[in-house]
Amino acid sequence: MKEHIFREYDIRGIFQEDLNQEIVSKIAYGIGKLLKDHDEQSICIGYDARVHSLQLFEWLSLGLAIHGIKIYDLGMIPTPVAYFATFDSALATRNSIMITGSHNPKEYNGFKITLFGKPFYGQDIQALKDSLASFGDLSLSQTPTIQKSAILQSYIDFLTQHFQSLQNFPHKIAIDCGNGVAGLGIIPVLKNLNIDFVSLYETPDGEFPNHHPDPSEEKNLLSLKNLMKEQDITIGLAFDGDADRIALLSTNHSYKGDELAILFAREIAREIAPAKPIIIGEVKCSQVMYEECDKLGSSVMYKTGHSNLKVKLKELNASLAAEMSGHIFFNDRYFGYDDAIYAGLRALELFLHKSVKEVESEILSLPQLCSTPEEKIPTQEERKFQIIQDLITKLQNPPKEFPKILDLITIDGVRVIFEEGWGLVRASNTTPVLVTRFEAKSQEKLQEYKSCILGLLQN
Ligand SMILES: [Zn+2]
Incomplete structure (x- = not known):
């Protein structure tokens, strides 16, 4: 067995070479067993645009079917929608698997897992790995019980309601979905809110024909920057392949994760005053971020990794957590997971009462280290x-x-x-x-x- 696919925050590997029918159905069997042990009857499964995502869905279903676990098919969705599903009262399940290779090359795929309302990571993943050897040869003859879910529409409706203040947003914006799945969520919301936008590579395509879907690398932002220049657009948003990482660009600046945290923390502090926000950063964030957040409330430095930050955010009931890479977690007004579509819309709110220049100068006037x-x-x-x-x-x-x-x-x-x-x-x-x-x-x-x-x- 390929041990390296069982990573700290998720399961990830190359389709067929690492993730074949035997391994994937055993992983699902192991998850199904955990669910049964906790008297849980159902799980949601969604997938990104990769060409092998549907095949993985089928293999997972076969493994889960052995335990009679009911599957809600969320369809092709951004990763945060799989988290959103675990808060949906109609689905009434706290479990989800997102089939995604995130921002990795196209031959990769994997699983981001939420069980019992919490990220399934670290020791949980290692224990799952250790249990696989004891399963022997599985008989995959049970027909899975699968029910289609319209969770993506619920998510779009939720965001449209939540961001009514963005109706008639005063700027035209540009977005780059990198042929990942972000467009499935962000584009209908922008349309519902009558926001004037122009988009790049919005159609999901697991071959990623235009550029690698990783906005933390400067070279992947070039087409967005060019578009902004050509059309004189002052605000841009870019998403990674599965839409849990965001990049914000304005005319003269690309905002890093810790800079976004400062901007968001200031807004939150204003909104929740006299309460004071707790803001969590990872160990790579600038000292400036911690000092600025301490002025507003308090800051906490924590371990890198989206699962770690999600757990800490809930533990401290903090308002926000941020990673340099663009994973931004809002617990303020939201559910506390990394959602780049949600974070992108919160970023647009920054420009409702401030000009692009004012937002830029908030960052440029910070101590320059x-x-x-x-x-x-x-x-x-x-x-x-x-x-x-x-x-x-x-x-x-x-x-x-x-x-x-x-x-x-x-x-x-x-x-x-x-x-x-x-x-x-x-x-x-x-x-x-x-x-x-x-x-x-x-x-x-x-x-x-x-x-x-x-x-x-x-x-
Ligand atoms: Zn991602």
Whole structure:
């Protein structure tokens, strides 16, 4: 069995090579068993536009049918609609599987799973993996009970109602769906709200013929930027393949996840005053984000990963969580999961009472720090966590010439707080790499912190 497909936050692999009928139906059988053990009778399944998504749906259904679990077929949907379904009173199930390869190359596919109203991840996925070997050969002869659901329409109706304030939005916008599934949700809502828009690659196409559906990479935003320039459009939204990550662009700026968090946090603080918002960021977010959010309420730094952030958001009953990559989770006015369509509409609200220039200057007037992008250092899978442990030990007794360390934050890898900046080294949960990021008040300090920490890593 291909162990690597059982990852920290989801199950993902190459269709047929990793995800074949035997493995997929066993995964479904294991999930069905868990549901039965908890007296749950049903689960929703939705899928993205990949060419093999329907085949995976069939294999999952066969495995679930052995336990007599009823399946609600959500159809082709954005990932957040599979989360939305677990809150739907008509469906009345807290379980869903989204068949999606997210922003990965077209030969990939996988499952994002919600069970009993919570993300199914980490230890849950590992335990599922461990149980598969005991299942033996399954007899897949039961006919699954499948009922079609119109959840996508309920979702569109919900958003249309929720964002009535965007009727007659004063700007024309541009969107890029990257031939993923975002268009299935965002386009009807924009039309319902009479928002003037022009769209790129809105038709779902699992071959992704135009560009890779990952808006966190600059090169994938080029066609949107060109369109905005050509048509003099001041606001743009881009979505990843399954619409749980967003990118916001305006005339002179592309907003990073932590910058979006600041803008959203300010709006939320204004709306819920005198209550004060709790905002959660991941370990890669800028110090500026944490400081700005502390001025509004309080900020919490937490582990990277959409499942981690969803769980923490509920635990703290925080208003918002954000990842640099564009996973934005609204618990304020919403259900607390990462929904790029919802986040995109909340982003449009920012421009209702402020001009594009004013929103841009909110970000450009923040303290400008020097930073490195997220950088990856290849390493060995079985050594990556030990390397981080060794680094922490070394940092606890740093060499004499090392810059002064104010704090070591070890919730996910190690974030080293220096007098004029910080450095992060963490082990990726999903690939055999170490991820680094550095931020400082000057280029000089940035280079100093970076070379000191990377130096310790090599010794
Ligand atoms: Zn995604």
